[in-house]
Amino acid sequence: MKIISLDPTECLPVPEAGMGALRTERGNLPLESVDIAARISGLIAGVEVTQAFRNPFDVTLEATYVFPLPDRAAVTAFTMEADDRVIEGVLKERGQARADYDRALSEGRRAALAEEDRPDVFTITVGNILPGERVTVRLTLSQPLPYEDGAATFRFPLVVAPRYIPGDPLDGAPAGGGVAPDTGAVPDASRITPPVLLPGFPHPVRLSLRADVDPAGLELRELASSLHVVQREGTTVELQPGERLDRDFILRMGFEASTALLLDGEGTFNLTVLPPALQERRAPRDVVLLLDRSGSMTGWKMVAARRAAARIVDTLTSDDRFAVLAFDSVVEQAFEGLREATDRNRYRAVEHLARVDARGGTELLAPLLQAVALLAHPSPPTASRSTAGASPSPTSPATAGSGTSPDTGQATGQSTGPAGEQGARDRIVVLVTDGQVGNEDQILEQAGGALSAMRVHVVGIDRAVNAGFLGRLAGLGAGRCELVESEDRLDAAMEQIHRRIGAPLVTDLSLKGLDVETGTVTHLGSIFPGVPLTVSGRHREGSSVTVHGLAGGTPWEQTVPGTVVDNPAIRAIWARAHLRDLEDRYAMGEHDLESGIVETSLAYGVLCRFTAYVAIDTHQVADGTPEHRVIQPVEPPSGWEMPAMPPSASGMMFTAMAAAAPSAPPPPAPRRPAGPGVPRSLPEPGAPAPLGGTAGFGGGGTQDGQASVDWMEQEQSRGGPGGAGITGPAGRRPSFGRAAGLGRGRSAPQPPPVRHELDLVRPQLGAELERLKTVLVDRRLYLADLGSRLAALAAYLGGHAELSALATELETAEDPGTDADALWARAVEVLTRLVGDSAGGTTRPRPFWKRG
Template identity: 45%
Template sequence: MSIAILDDNQLNSAEPILSEAGFGAMETSRGNLPLAALDLDVEIVGLIARVKLKQRYYNTHTQPLEATYIFPLPDRGAVRGFKMTVNGRVITGEIKERGQARREYDEAISAGKSASIVEEERPDTFTMRVGNIPPTAFAEVELELVMPLVWRAGEATFRFPLVVAPRYVPGMPLPGGQVGTGISPDTDAAPDASRISPPVLLPGFPNPVSLSIDCSIDGAGLEVQNIASSLHAITSGKSGSKHLIRINPGERVNRDFILRFQTSGAELGSSLTVIPDSDSDKEATFIMTLMPPMSAVDMRRPRDVVFVLDRSGSMQGWKMVAARRAVGRMIDSLDAIDRFEVLAFDTVIETFEDTPTLKEATNRARYRNVEWISKVEARGGTEIAPSMETALKLLSDRSRERHVVLVTDGQVGNEDQILKHVKKHNHGARVFTVGIDRAVNAGFLNRLAQETGALSELVESEDRLDEVMDSIHAMIEAPLLRQIKLGFDGATLIPDSLTPREPLTLFAGSPLQVMGRLSLNGEVRARVRAAGRSGELIEEVVASSSTSDTAFSAVWARAQLRKLEDRDVVEGHSSNRNKIIELSLKHKVLCRHTAFVAVDHSSSVEGKLLQVTQPVEQPDGWDSDGFGGGMALMSAAPQQGAYTQSGVMPPLPGSPLPRHSPASPAMYSKERKAESAAAPRKKSLLGTLTSFFSSDGFSEETEASEISEDAEVNELKILWQTLLNLLDLGSLDETLRSELEDVLEEIEAGTANTLEDLMAHLNAIAQQHGIKTDTEPAAESLEELEALAPVSLDVAFSAVLREIRRRLP
C-alpha cells in the first residue's frame, strides 16, 4: 500500500478512523503523517522576493492532534506575517516575546483551543507547532516573508530551502529533559540540539508531502533571461512582462529549490534607496548597493591561504568529489608568492605533512598536495572548531592577505559555539565558506563568512561547481576596496545601525549591499571613500531614490537582528536581548527572542491530545551511509507525548560515530533490537578506527584538547560501541554478540568503566570463544594510557586500539 495525497473533496468525505497503524509502519492506506502539503507562492520584483509559504496539516486520527514540524527558511528572509486557518476560520497571528507567546500557546492547548506557534531556532531553522487540530480536520498555517536575492556577475539567485538535513552534534549530554522533540540530545555544545534535529524517514518511504511552487518574476527595468531551476523540474511561460514559473507535479521536499536568471538591459551602477518611516518623516531606512569599480588597480598581494576540507561522513558521495575538486582547483590558482596549507578534518585533522605549516605555493608543493587531496575519503564526525583554530593559528603574518577557505556542507548543530570559537582565535583573517550540498546549512555558512568580512558561495552539484569556480577564485583574491567609509549629505547615520558591520570590504564580481538607519534633514546622497588594492583612494557620490515599500525596511530589520544576536553569541552574553526584542516587535520581524502565535478562541475540542513530530525526507544526494555522527534515520509513526528515539535506526556503514556524540551510547542497547527487527542492525565505525584498522599504524601526533575524567569515560563508551560494530562485521555468532553487548550495558551502567575493567572483560570473552589472546592485559600499556588520557585524546585512543588489535585478530 502507499500513502495517498487526497484532494479536498476526498478528505472532507473521509470516513472516521477506527484504528491506528502500528509503530514503525512504513505506509498505510490513509497515511499517518500530519503534513499533507507545502505551497510556495513567490513574487520577485527586481532583486526582492515576497514569499507566502503555506503548510497544510490533516488529522487522520480520532483524537485531537498536535503536529510539530522542524523546517527551514532562507536565512536572509524576514518573516513578517503569520496566520492560521482551521475549520474555515482565519486567525491572524501576533508577534510577541518568545516566552509570552509560548505561555499563550500552552494555555490555549490546555483549554482545548486550536492554536499554532512558530519559533526561530537558527537563522534558517524554525519550529512550527499546530495544536488541537480536530479529528478528520484540516489546519493551514501561512508565513509571509521578504528576502533579497543574491546577485553576482549578472546572475540573480532565489534559493528556498525545503528540508533540514541531519546535523552533527558534539558535546556532553545535558542533564534533565530535552527542550525539543527532535532526535539529537541537547549537549553543552548545542543546548537546543533537540529542536533542530527532525526525525528522518526511512529510505523508500512514499512521497508524504505534496509540493507546489508558483513564481513570478518582474525585472523592474532589468531584462530577465535564461531562467533555470537546477534541482527541480519546472514549467515556464510569460504573462505580459512577467515570467511565470511552476514546479512540475511530483517533485519532492528533499532539496533546496534554486531558481537563477540572468539580468541585462540596464547599466547597473551603485545605487541608494531611502525608505522613510511610515509614522515619521524624520527617520528612514536605507539600502545601498556598491558595485565593483571598473577602474580598480589589479595589483596582486602575497596571500596566506589555509584550505579547510570537510571529510566527515555526511560528505560521502558526490559532495566529497566536488569538495576535493574545489580545493584542488583553488590550490592550482595560487602564485609562487603565495603560501598555503590544507587541513582535512573529521574527528581528527590531517595534512599532507606531519605538522600543519604554511608552505610556498611552488609547482611541486601544489602538485603534491592536490595529489594527496584526491585520495581523501569521507568518514567521521564534523568537528569544525578544532580545524578552524588550527587554521587561524597559522595566519599570523599581518603583512600578507590572510584567508581561510572552509569547504563543507555545514551540517553541524553547534553553530554558535563555532562562531564564538572563530572569533576568539581570529586576528583579522577572513573566513570564506564554500557550501556543498543540495540541502546546505546556508545560514551557518553565511554567518561565519559575514562575521569575518568575507563571502560565501553555495554549490548544489558538480556541474554548478564548474560554473562558479571563477567566482570562488575571485573570493580569495585581495578585496577591490577595503576600509569603506560612508558619509551622507542631508542625513546622519544612526549609530550601530549599519549592516554588515564595519570594516566594509568589496570583492571582485560581488556587489556589496549595505543597509542602515538615517536621521533625515534634507535631500539625501551618499559619499563613499575607500582604499583600493594598491592603497589608492577611491571616492564615489551616490544619489538617492525613495520608496514607501516596507519590504526594504523588513530586510534591514532582519539583518540588524541577526547582527545583534551574533554579537551576543561571540561576546558570550545577552546584553542586546531587550534591544533585539524591541526591534523585532517594532518591525514585526521574527527573531530568536520572539515568536508568532495564533489562537482560535471560538470553539474547543475534547479528547486526549495526540502529539506527532513530522519526519522529513532523506536529503537528496546523500548516500544512505552518510547518516553518521549520531544522525539517525527515523521511522514515521505517531506517538503520545514528545517524540522519542524509540524508532531510531543506527547510523549506516561508512558513517563513523563522532567521538563526542552523546546520541551514541543509547543507540545500540538490547531493547532496540526488537524495535528494529524490520531493519537489520547496521554497522558504523569511528573515523579514527577506520584509519587504524585499514593500515599498519595509527598517528599519535594529532593534537587534541584536554578532556575531563567524565569525558574520558564517555569516550570509552563510544569506543566500545564501535568495537561491537567492528566485531559485528565479522562472522561472529549470536552468543558472542550478546556477551559483548552485556559488557556494553555494564559500561553504560557505570559498573565497569575503568580501562583495566574494559581490557579484562575483552580478554575473558576472547578466551572463552577461542580467540587468540594473551593471558592478561599488558600493564605497561594500561599505565601509559592512564598517564596520557588527560593530555591527548588521540594518543589515548591509539594505545587502546593497539591493545585491542593485538588481542582480537
C-alpha cells in the same frame, strides 16, 4: 517472537511504498501540503509559505514541523486558518509566546506557534487539531536576492539536512522532539534534528512552488532552475507536480542591476554599489585551506570538494604560503605549518587531497582554531597532526595580528610575516564544507573573534546546504560564501571563487552624507570582483550617500543619489539583517544584548531567535491538551548517500527514520581514546549512537557509514548503546512495528565487562517517562516496545536489577489477560523513582534559546 496474522483485505499495498509504509483513510503523516508563492521584483522577493496539516488519528493531535527558510528572510506575519476562521498571529517574547500557547492548549483551544531555531531553521507547532480536521498556517516573508556576475539568485531551501551534534547530553526533559539529545554544545539539538524518512517512502507531502519574476524594467536575459524541473510561462516559473521536499530550489535570473540608494521614507535605506572597474591587487597571501571530509560529504559532494580544494591550491603563486588541513573527527595536515606555494608543494598538496575520503563526524571547531593559530603565528609548528581532543588553544583577536580598521571596525585580514620579512600579507581561511553542524553558536563564540581579524572564504557544497551558518562565517571575515549545488555548477562556481579568493577591489569602507543612526548599519564588508556592495541601515536625514574606501591602498569614493520608494520590504529586510548581526554578537558572548534584540524584533515586527509568533483560537474545541503528539519526519536530502548496513540493522534503521516521532536518545558512548584498532569515527562521549534516526549522517554520531556499522556491531556484541534508543516511540505515531533484534522473544544483549552508572542513561529515562505520560491509546504495544528499549539500556549499564525487572514485566504487555493500566502505572512509578534519584549532573540554567 509472535507472528500476528493479518487479513490481506485490510492491508492494501501502497503504490510506490517503501518498506513498512502504512496507510489510513486520512493519510499517514500530519503535514499534507506545502505551497510556496514568490513575487520577485528586482533584487527583493516577497514570499508566502502555506502549510496544511491534517489529523489522521482518532484523537486530538499536536503536530510539529521543522523546516528551513532563506537565512536572510524576514518573517513579518503568521496566520492560522481552521473551521472557516482566520486567526492572526501575534509576535511576542518567545517565553511569553510559548506560555500562551501551552495555556491555550490546556484550555482545549486550537493554537499555533512559529519559532526560529537558527537563521534558516524554523519550527511550526499546531495543537488541538481535531480528528480528520485540516488546519492551515501561513508565513509571510521578504528576502533580498544576492546578485553576482550579472545574475540574481532566488534560493529557497526545502529540507533541514541532518546535522552533526557534538557535546555531552544535558539532564532534564529535551527541548524538542528530534532524534538527537540536547548537549552542552548544542542545547537545542532535539529541536533541529527531525526524524528522517527512508528513500522510497511514498510521497508524504504535496509540494507546489510558483515564482513570478518582475525584472523591474530591466531586460531579463536568463531564467533557469538548476536542481528542479520547472514549467515556464512568460516570466512565471512553476515546479512540476510530484517534486519532493529534499533539496533547495534555485532560480537564477540574468539581468543588469545598477548602483542605487533606495529610501523608504520612514528612515530606512538600502544601498547597492556595483564593483568599480579597477585593477585587481594581488598581495602575497597566507592561506589555510580546510577541507571537510566528514561522513555527510560522501558521494558527489566529496568529489566536488576535492576538485574545489585542488583548484584553490592551483590559484596560489610562488609569493604565497599555504597549509592544507582535512578534518572529520581529527585534523590531518598535508605538511607541517605554512609552506611556500612552490610547484613541488602544490603538487604534494593536490596529491594529498586526491586521497581524502569521507568519514567520521564534523568536528569543525578544532580545524578553525588550528587555522587561526597557523595564521597568527606563521612559523611551522612542531606537530603535523591534531585531534579534536587536543586542538590548539583559541587565539583572541588581540593576539591574532593587526586586522581591524580603526574607522570602520572591518577586518583587514593582514599581518606581517616572520621576523625580517617586509610588507603585509593577506591572511585567508578557505573552508570547503556542507556546513551540516548543530553547534554554530559554540563555534562563533570560541573562534569568531579571531576569524574576524582574517579574511574567511567559504565554499558550501550540498543540495540542501547550511547556507545560513556558512554566510555568517564568511561575513565575520569580510569574505565570500560561494554555494555549489551540483557538479554541473562546480566549474562556474570555481571560476568565481578564483576571482574572489584574492584581495577584494575595495576595502576599509565607510559611509558619509547620510545622518546614520549609530549601530544600525549592516556589515559593510568589502567589494569583490563581480559582487556588488549591499548595505542597509537607519538614518535621520539626507538624500544621498558617499561610499569611501581603499583600492590598493589608494582612496576611492563614489556618491549615490537616493530615490524614495514605497516598499515596506526594505524596512523588514534591514531589521532582519540587523537582528542577525545582534544574534551573532550574542552567540559570541554579548548576552546583555538579549533585551535589545527582543525590543528590535517587536518594534519592527520581524521574527528572531528570542521572539515567536503565536496564534490562538477563541473557541474551545477539546477537553484539554492534545492526546497525541507527532513530529513530522522530513525527506533525506537529495544527493546524500545512505551508509552501508548489514541486513540485521536495516529494520532498526527504518523504524527510526520512518517514525513520525523520535526515539529516546541513546545513552552516551563510553569514552575511548583514539588508537590502533579504534575507528576514528567513534562518537565523542555523549554523542548519540550511530544510525539513530538520521542514518548516521547527523544526530551527533559518527558520519562514516561503514565505520558506523562496524561500531554499532561492536557495541551490540558488547551490549553497548549501539542498539538502544533506535526505535521510534509507538505511543506518538501509528505503530511501525518493533525494532528488529530488540523485540519480544529475543534475549537482551550480553552485558559489557564494565559497569556504567545510572546517571549515564538518566536523561533517556526522563525522556521515556515524559512520553509515557502522554500515551492514551495503544498502550499495550507501546509498553512492549518500551520494555525492549529499557532492556537495552539496562544491558548497557552492565546490569541494573530494577530496570531489568521493569523491562521484563513490560515485555509481557501484549500477552492475553495482562492488565495494561497496571503495567503503565508500574512503569511510571519505577521511572519516576529512577529519574528522581539523581545525584547531580548538568542542568539548564536558562531556556535553550537564550544559551550560547
